[in-house]
Amino acid sequence: MLMLATATLVGVGIGRIIGRGNPTPMVAPEPAWAPLGADKMSQTLGLVSALYVDPVSVDSLIERALPHLMKELDPHSVYIPAHEMADANESIEGEFDGIGVVFNMGTDTIVVMNVVPKGPSDKVGIQSGDRIITIEDSVVAGRKIPQNKIVKTLRGKRGSKVRLGVQRSGSDELLSFTVKRDKIPVNSVDATFMLTDEVGFVRLSSFAKTSYEEMKQALGKLEEQGMKSLIFDLRDNGGGLLDQAIHIAEMFLPTGKLVVYTVDRAGNRLEEHSRRNGEYVNLPIAVLINESSASASEILAGAIQDNDRGTVIGRRSFGKALVQRQIPYSDGSALRLTIARYYTPTGRSIQKPYDKGQEEYEMDIYNRFMHSELFSVDSIKLADSLKYYTPEGKVVYGGGGIMPDIFVPLDTTSVSAFYREVMAKNILYRYTMDYTDRHRAKLTRVESVAELNRMLDADPTLVEGLGAYAAKQGVKADPAQVEESRKLLLTQIRAYIGRNATYDYSGYYSNIYVIDSTMLRAVEVLENQSSK
Numbered sequence: 076m077l078m079l080a081t082a083t084l085v086g087v088g089i090g091r092i093i094g095r096g097n098p099t100p101m102v103a104p105e106p107a108w109a110p111l112g113a114d115k116m117s118q119t120l121g122l123v124s125a126l127y128v129d130p131v132s133v134d135s136l137i138e139r140a141l142p143h144l145m146k147e148l149d150p151h152s153v154y155i156p157a158h159e160m161a162d163a164n165e166s167i168e169g170e171f172d173g174i175g176v177v178f179n180m181g182t183d184t185i186v187v188m189n190v191v192p193k194g195p196s197d198k199v200g201i202q203s204g205d206r207i208i209t210i211e212d213s214v215v216a217g218r219k220i221p222q223n224k225i226v227k228t229l230r231g232k233r234g235s236k237v238r239l240g241v242q243r244s245g246s247d248e249l250l251s252f253t254v255k256r257d258k259i260p261v262n263s264v265d266a267t268f269m270l271t272d273e274v275g276f277v278r279l280s281s282f283a284k285t286s287y288e289e290m291k292q293a294l295g296k297l298e299e300q301g302m303k304s305l306i307f308d309l310r311d312n313g314g315g316l317l318d319q320a321i322h323i324a325e326m327f328l329p330t331g332k333l334v335v336y337t338v339d340r341a342g343n344r345l346e347e348h349s350r351r352n353g354e355y356v357n358l359p360i361a362v363l364i365n366e367s368s369a370s371a372s373e374i375l376a377g378a379i380q381d382n383d384r385g386t387v388i389g390r391r392s393f394g395k396a397l398v399q400r401q402i403p404y405s406d407g408s409a410l411r412l413t414i415a416r417y418y419t420p421t422g423r424s425i426q427k428p429y430d431k432g433q434e435e436y437e438m439d440i441y442n443r444f445m446h447s448e449l450f451s452v453d454s455i456k457l458a459d460s461l462k463y464y465t466p467e468g469k470v471v472y473g474g475g476g477i478m479p480d481i482f483v484p485l486d487t488t489s490v491s492a493f494y495r496e497v498m499a500k501n502i503l504y505r506y507t508m509d510y511t512d513r514h515r516a517k518l519t520r521v522e523s524v525a526e527l528n529r530m531l532d533a534d535p536t537l538v539e540g541l542g543a544y545a546a547k548q549g550v551k552a553d554p555a556q557v558e559e560s561r562k563l564l565l566t567q568i569r570a571y572i573g574r575n576a577t578y579d580y581s582g583y584y585s586n587i588y589v590i591d592s593t594m595l596r597a598v599e600v601l602e603n604q605s606s607k
Contacts, residue, residue, distance in 0.1 A: 141410075149413050150429050150436045151397050157407035167315050169261050169285040173230040174237065174254045176201065177578070182505060184208075184216045185225060189578045195257045201241060204515045208249060209240030216242075231256050244512060260285070263315070266308075266581040267293040268524040270588060274601055275302035278584060279323075282315030282371040287322040294326070294355060304359035304601040306594065308584075310389060314370030317398070317417075324378040326353040327360055327385065333420040334378045337398055340415075359604050360385035361597040364479060366440050366449065369393035376477045377419035383467040387479040388597050390449060394427030394439070394475035419471075421463040427475030439475070452482040481600065483593045491556035494563055497545050503564070506544040507571035510537075518576040524585045527573055531586075537568045566590045 124133050141154035155163050165171050175194025176187045185207035190197045208216045210228050231237065233256055241250045263286045266278040275297035279286065297305070314320075317335075324334045328349040336346040362376050362385055373392045379385045398415040418424050429436045447454045461473035472478050497503045511518060521527045531537070538561055542552030557564070566589055573582025588594050 145410075145412075146433055149397060150433055151395065151399055151411070152413045153411050155409045155411065157404075160407060160409060163409075165261060167281070167283050169263070169283040170258050171230060171261060172233040172256050173259045174239075174256055175259050176229075178207070178225075179508070179575075180222050180225065182508065183219055186508065188575055191259060192578075194259060195254045196252075199252045199254055201239070201252055201254070202243070203519060204244055204512055205250075206242040207239055208242050211238050233257055244515065262289060262579065264289040264293050264579070266579055266584045267296060268581045268585050269297060269300050269302065270306060270585070270594070271598060271602075273301060273303035273605065274306060274598055275300070275304070276306045276308065276584065276594075278308040278310075278580065279312055281312060282317070282319040282323075284316060284319070286315070286319040290323050290326065302358075304361075304605060305355070306361050306363065306597045306601070308363045308594075309368045309372040309376060310363050310365040310593070311367040312369070312372040313367065313393075314372055314395070317371055317374065320371035320375045321347050324375050325349040325351065327355050327358065327379065328353050328382060329356050332378075332382050335374050335417050335419065337415040337417045345415075359601055361600055362387045363593050363597060364389045364392045364477060365593075366390055366443060366476075367393060368477075370395040373425055373477050374417065374419070377423065377425065380469075380471060380477065380480065381420035381423070381463075381465050383465050383469060386481060386597075386600050387477065388481045388600065389479050389483055389593050390485070391443075391455060391478050392425070392476040394425055396424050396426035419477075421465060421471060423461070423463050423471065423473035425473060425476050449485040450487060451484060455482075481596060483596050486590075486592055488563070488590075490563060491553075491559040493545075493550070493553055493556035494560035496550050497541065497564075498567075500548070500550065502545050502548050502550060503541060503567055504571055505548075506541050507568055507575060509544065510540065510568075510572055511575040518572075521576060524573075524577070524581050527576060527582050528569075528585060531569050531572065538564050541568060563590060 120133050120136065123131055123136070138156060145152045145154050161171070173195075175191035175196045177189040177191075178185050178187050180186070187196075187201060187203055187205040187207065189203055190201055206216065208214065210225075215225065215228075229237065236253055236255050239252045239254060241252055243250055261283060263279055263281045263283045264277060265280045266276065268276055270276040275294070277290065277293050277297070279290070294302075294305070321334050328334070330349055330352050332349045334347045334349060336344055338344050360379065362379050364372065364376050364387060368376065368389075369392065373395065376387050376392065380387045396417050397413045398417055399411040400414045402410045402412060404410070416424055416426060427436070427439060443449055455478070457472045457478065458474060463471050463473060465471060469480070497506075517530065518527075521530060538557065541564060542557055545552050566587060569586040570583045573586045574580060576582050584591075584594075
């Protein structure tokens with residue numbers, strides 16, 4: 076059975092139980108269970124099926140009842156219908172079946188941003204910058220088709236084929252390609268690059284089956300480039316497989332350190348310790364979190380914080396400490412049922428309350444915003460009863476989420492009316508798409524983030540180009556307003572061009588860094604540590 080750790084899922088094979096002496100590796104026993112009330116439920120369904128005035132599909136009733144039943148338990152126990160299982164598992168499986176392109180529909184046309192190297196589309200000759208006009212015999216350009224529907228149309232069973240009509244810059248002819256769908260990897264490491272000469276940066280978007288291996292490759296690459304310290308970005312990471320969080324934590328911890336433990340309804344405590352000295356046990360590390368960092372992200376951040384291994388920077392995390400087990404049904408559907416609570420090494424439970432119901436639980440982040448918590452650390456109420464101490468005496472708190480060691484508020488920089496308008500109308504992003512198209516040949520030859528940024532450095536017309544483009548869209552570029560927001564505009568332009576030009580998000584984050592207060596604070600902390 077699969078066990079998970081996300082904002083909607085959680086927990087994986089924690090396999091040690093506390094006893095005298097050394098912890099003894101063992102597998103947690105399957106709990107004995109009986110479907111209490113099953114007779115009454117079965118009788119009711121039988122009576123409805125046999126006696127109800129109109130014909131009724133009992134299976135349909137069950138499908139509609141199960142989600143409501145799960146909501147009566149906790150916010151993270153869920154029923155997943157068979158037709159939703161593929162989507163539900165995609166982020167943790169680390170792969171899906173498709174044609175192998177990254178696309179954008181910002182202008183109501185499918186624009187191929189990047190092609191997966193050696194993937195199905197690459198093999199038949201589809202290129203970055205191509206526009207997909209038709210899928211099979213249906214025109215999809217300019218039809219305002221929802222992006223999720225396009226995704227489902229392009230994906231399909233491995234080995235099946237799809238015919239695409241493609242428009243390519245410089246050609247009036249609609250090119251035809253038949254693409255054979257295949258396995259496409261889903262990378263959870265979004266960005267890897269050197270932020271400064273000595274500070275490396277890795278952003279992890281989820282904890283999938285491949286995350287630990289991806290992290291090994293990313294850190295090895297940065298080590299070769301001279302990394303002396305690391306910023307590990309877990310912002311907006313909703314979690315995933317707990318074993319991956321544990322393996323990644325082990326990379327930074329000495330042997331024998333407690334990473335996480337869980338407690339089930341019977342009080343059984345299962346612990347997970349680091350089983351080896353990590354390859355990067357002496358590497359200074361800053362972990363970035365925010366209000367959307369959840370579950371496995373919180374486990375990893377908590378392990379780093381509670382073991383005095385690094386500095387956690389950002390804003391209070393989501394607050395999920397419930398472990399789910401995925402239990403499959405014979406029809407392909409599954410139940411993700413909460414079976415335990417997890418705790419950080421100091422004994423903290425960081426699960427936020429859910430006793431007021433699902434709606435109140437889901438409104439928590441909004442309420443934090445309304446109460447100014449995202450803007451001021453003084454707005455966060457921390458109970459002394461939930462105070463814990465790390466081995467080195469640092470105070471940490473339980474309750475709803477991981478409280479960072481260094482709080483960085485949400486940015487409230489004032490902006491000009493011109494900036495607000497080009498962002499609200501998506502003009503800035505469309506301009507960067509246009510720029511990418513016009514410089515496609517040069518951008519496709521870029522082999523590194525440093526090379527990309529040198530290319531952008533050499534173009535002093537980026538902001539003025541936006542002004543001219545905006546004017547064509549009916550938005551006047553007032554010189555004073557452009558100057559007021561020049562830094563923000565230039566940073567956003569460079570970041571989006573970088574995202575368009577690179578297969579991952581390295582081009583984006585290497586440029587957005589100059590206005591990202593959390594990244595700037597992390598660099599400052601790490602550089603201060605290295606100078607001591």
